[in-house]
Amino acid sequence: MTRLATSPVTLAAAVAQRPSEGSVHSWDLSTGVDGPGTRFVTFLSGCPLSCLYCHNPDTWRMRDGKRTSADDVIAEASKYVRFISASGGGATVSGGEPLLQPVFTGELLHRMKHELGLHTALDTSGFLGARATDALLRDTDLVLLDIKSWDPETYRKVTGRPLKPTLDFARRLAELGQDVHVRFVLVPGLTDDPADVEGVAAFAGGLGNVSRVDVLPFHKLGEVKWQALGMPFALHDTPSPAPDQVAAVREVFRSHGLHAV
Numbered sequence: 709m710t711r712l713a714t715s716p717v718t719l720a721a722a723v724a725q726r727p728s729e730g731s732v733h734s735w736d737l738s739t740g741v742d743g744p745g746t747r748f749v750t751f752l753s754g755c756p757l758s759c760l761y762c763h764n765p766d767t768w769r770m771r772d773g774k775r776t777s778a779d780d781v782i783a784e785a786s787k788y789v790r791f792i793s794a795s796g797g798g799a800t801v802s803g804g805e806p807l808l809q810p811v812f813t814g815e816l817l818h819r820m821k822h823e824l825g826l827h828t829a830l831d832t833s834g835f836l837g838a839r840a841t842d843a844l845l846r847d848t849d850l851v852l853l854d855i856k857s858w859d860p861e862t863y864r865k866v867t868g869r870p871l872k873p874t875l876d877f878a879r880r881l882a883e884l885g886q887d888v889h890v891r892f893v894l895v896p897g898l899t900d901d902p903a904d905v906e907g908v909a910a911f912a913g914g915l916g917n918v919s920r921v922d923v924l925p926f927h928k929l930g931e932v933k934w935q936a937l938g939m940p941f942a943l944h945d946t947p948s949p950a951p952d953q954v955a956a957v958r959e960v961f962r963s964h965g966l967h968a969v
């Protein structure tokens with residue numbers, strides 16, 4: 709007799725194996741800004757922050773992304789594995805904020821690492837770091853962590869959210885010995901207060917697991933996206949920092965034993 713009924717255990721296993729879907733904005737190959745080498749970068753939709761200098765405000769709303777299966781993302785990335793590997797690169801899950809979709813993000817990282825054999829990176833603000841399971845972090849070779857300010861008031865002004873979850877996540881990554889690159893966007897008149905820079909640098913230097921700091925000069929290339937969305941760009945009149953100001957900030961990070969670029 710053919711048995712049509714599926715046992716609960718079999719059903720649970722089937723559900724667990726079913727590839728998840730997520731809200732995806734886009735994917736791209738990039739070199740230089742999303743981790744080492746050439747990367748296959750998946751940009752997920754949805755972000756709980758609203759950074760004044762965001763380059764990608766079109767990723768903010770999860771409902772604006774395209775429902776996409778992990779299978780489809782992995783199939784696309786698989787086309788570039790040889791090229792990516794030859795460059796010393798890998799796969800980066802970015803956004804938006806990838807930890808807004810922690811199950812999907814975890815599946816992408818797991819499959820990029822174990823099916824495709826790629827180095828994996830998670831690009832996050834850390835605000836939702838508590839949603840990253842230990843398993844997800846085990847599948848993550850590198851965390852690209854934005855620390856947007858040391859001063860809680862400035863952080864809230866920049867992002868609309870509190871700073872503490874990001875610092876908590878950074879400390880957890882340090883306890884796990886996870887490789888981290890810290891990213892700090894230098895905005896004149898906003899994040900360039902010497903005490904603010906010193907605070908981020910001292911904190912990052914004290915963690916012991918930060919292998920690189922990217923000091924990113926503010927620029928306005930994303931302003932056209934704000935305009936296209938009909939949103940006012942609050943930093944319209946803010947200049948980019950001068951090269952010597954950027955160099956001085958990098959020196960502050962270096963004074964704490966960090967490799968700052």
Ligand code: SF4
Pocket residue numbers: 755756757758759761762763764765767803804805833
């Ligand atoms: S965390 Fe990133 S994606 Fe989200 S608002 Fe800030 S810069 Fe934009």
